[in-house]
Amino acid sequence: MDYFFIITVLVVLSALFGYLNVRVLKLPNTIGLMLITILFTLAVFVLSYFDSTLLNAEKYIISQINFETVLLDVMLSFLLFAGALHTNFEQLKVQRWPVFLFSTLGVLTSTFLVGIVTFYLLPTVGLEVSFIYCLLFGALISPTDPIAVLGILKQAGVPKKLETKIVGESLFNDGVGVVVFLTIYQIAKLGSDNVTAIEVAQLFGQEVIGGIVLGAILGWVTYRLMRSIDDYDIEVIITLAAVMLGTVIAQKLHLSAPLAVVTTGLIVGKDTVRNSAMSKITESYVDKFWELIDILLNTILFVLIGMELLVLTFETSYIIAGVISIPLVLICRYISLLIPVNIFKKKLNFVPNTTLIMTWGGLRGGISIALALGLTQEMHRDLFLVITYVIVVFSIIVQGLTVGKLVKKLKKEE
Structure with missing residues (x-):
């Protein structure tokens, strides 16, 4: 079974499940696709008691896909660029300091809070895990996912000022979160005695600052190239090349590819750049092209997330730990947002209940x-x-379906 066949199966399933969602469930695509895929996978499990052909085929497809590589090294750059391209740069510029603190101090605070809580939680369900591994879990669960956030916020009716904060945070904090994860991963792998504080700071600075600088350079080069011609076909290809080249360079130089492409996308999508470098037809084609990329990859991604159910080890203690962790992770996120929100609350006229809405x-x-x-x-x-x-399933299905209702309820109470 070659990769073309696997991609074909994923695209066909995405189209079929997307059709079912639009026609029957009528949920936001992100939520509907993942829910249908999970139900499909559970149905395949049940069917396997009579005939395991379909289950074996689905397992084979998942075994041939390295989800970590496909998402982090390939899909993420395209999705982040598409998201950044359509982010209001001027609003983000106004909110740059709270967004910076949300995506740095907020992620670090949440990482340590979740790590500590998890360390003391797991023994209550009969599981003993070293603190460094709990901290590693804190690092991987703390970043909010821009792919999920962007898809759902469009339909949630969140005030524009607050939407900019949430989107801006999610665009940057996944890049920072991946760097924090990789840093703790190195410490866990090599031992704290073999990794110095200077090495940690150097790795963090190289990945984060290097990624942003690379993105700024690519954004400027892309802008200059697009400004010097007027051909919408080639200009679309230039944006695609910028994302792919930026990802490759970042990976080779050990810089943060997510932060590089986000920075490039914000520069290319800036109003002044659009007005001076793109004709109206070019702007339309660039936007439509990246919207299509965004929709296609999003669709495939959430089908894959649903299918990852097959690789889980179903143990009662694991599931109990997962259910108990849901409110604890939310509380840790709420606490991690308090400092940035309180620092800028008066200066930037924050929307009421900002911390609660950003948490949910x-x-x-x-x-x-x-x-x-x-x-x-x-x-x-x-x-x-x-x-x-x-x-993740609770976050996307429950929080995703109710964030709009929460916003409306809080508006009425003001």
């Missing part, structure tokens, strides 16, 4: 699952994969 609207998604899949067995991969999956 900060969805987890494929990035957390991809990072969990990257753990080794020694790091309790099976345990943390189940906990992560439970949190």
Whole structure:
């Protein structure tokens, strides 16, 4: 079974499940696709008691796909660029300091809070795990997923000022979150005695600052190239080349590819750049092209997330730990947002209940699952994969379906 066949199966399933969602469920695509895929996979499980052909085929497809590599090294760059391209740069510029603190201090605070809580929680269900591995779980579950957030916020009716904060945070904090995860991963793998504080700071600075600088350079080059010609076909290809080249360079130089493409996307999507470098027809084609890429990859991604159910190790203690972790992770996120919100509350005239809406609207998604899949067995991969999956499914389905209702309810109470 070659890769073309596997991609064909995924695209066909995505089209079929997307059609069912639009025609029957009428849920936001992100939620509907994942829900239908999970139900489909459960139905395949039941059917396997009579005939295991379909189950074996689905298992084979999943075994041939390295979810971590496909998402983090391939899909993520395209999805983040598409999201950044349509983000209001001027609003983000106004909100840059709270967004910066949300995506740095917020992620670090949440990582340590979740790590500590998990360390003391797991023994209550009969599981003993070293603190460093709990901290690793805190790092992978703390970043909100821009792919899930962007898809659902469009339909949630969140005030524009607050939407900019949530979207801006999610665009940047996954890049920072991946760097934090990789740093703790190195410490867990090599031992704290073999990794110095200077090395940690150097890795963090290289990945984060290097990624942003690379993205700024690529954004400027892309802008200059697009400004010097007027051919919408070639200009669309230039944006595609910028994303792909930026990803390759970042991976080769050990910089943060997510932060690089987000920075490039914000520069190319800036109003002043659009007005001076793109004709109206070019702007339309660029936007439509990246909207299509966004929809296609999103659709495939959430079908894949649903199918990842097949790789879980179903143990009662793991599932219980996952269910208990849901409110605890939400509380940790709420606390991690308090400092940035309180610092800028008066200066930037925050929307009432900002912390509550950002907590409930900060969805987890494929990035957390991809990072969990990257753990080794020694790091309790099976345990943390189940906990992560439970949190992600709750986050996308329950929080995703209710964030709009929460916003409306809070508006009425003002």
